[in-house]
Amino acid sequence: MDRRHDVVQQHVRLLLEAPFRADADRRCRAEEIARTGQRVVEGVLSSAADWELRDWLTGAVLARGDDGPAGLASALSGHYDADNLFTDDAPGLIGEQCSVTTAIPPSLGRAIEQWLFADETPDQEIAEFIGWPVGSVREHR
Structure with missing residues (x-):
């Protein structure tokens, strides 16, 4: 060829x-x-108020809350958000x-x-x- x-x-x-x-x-x-x-985490809203914070590599649940997006945003602070893996140097x-x-x-x-x-x-x-x-x-x- x-x-x-x-x-x-x-x-x-x-x-x-x-x-x-x-x-x-x-x-x-x-x-x-x-x-x-650092931990690479993902935040998941399961309803308007309920959320989970998971380790992106292991899937382990690190935290749960029922205070909506604001609570999830607070839980994400201090961690590396997995969503950034899709944009940083992708x-x-x-x-x-x-x-x-x-x-x-x-x-x-x-x-x-x-x-x-x-x-x-x-x-x-x-x-x-x-x-x-x-x-x-x-x-x-």
């Missing part, structure tokens, strides 16, 4: 792997924060992958994304194109 085909195959693989890489990067970031002695996700595969022009990258994530594109077709098992394609899509 020629080099252009290899570049497009690699681009499709990167698109499929992007969410997995982003999740791994977030977990790594959370573990780095935890090593400094890698590019779908829509920004053209910059990862520099040989792919942005307009071609968008066309590849449309083909890759279209409901009517069969997993088997993608698997054959990039040389992956169908189950891996299905898992990544």
Whole structure:
């Protein structure tokens, strides 16, 4: 196969792997924060008043309250909010992958994304194109 085909195959693989890489990067970031002695937490409102504060890495409930969003905001202070893991130094996700595969022009990258994530594109077709098992394609899509 020629080099252009290899570049497009690699681009499709990167698109499929992007969410997995982003999740791994977030977990790594959370573990780095935890090593400094801080907790990475997530706050969950279960009703208008009831909330829980959970350790994002372990899922352990750290605190509960019934004083609404204000109480949850107070409980979050002094901790690293897991929501920031999605914005702080987050890698590019779908829509920004053209910059990862520099040989792919942005307009071609968008066309590849449309083909890759279209409901009517069969997993088997993608698997054959990039040389992956169908189950891996299905898992990544």
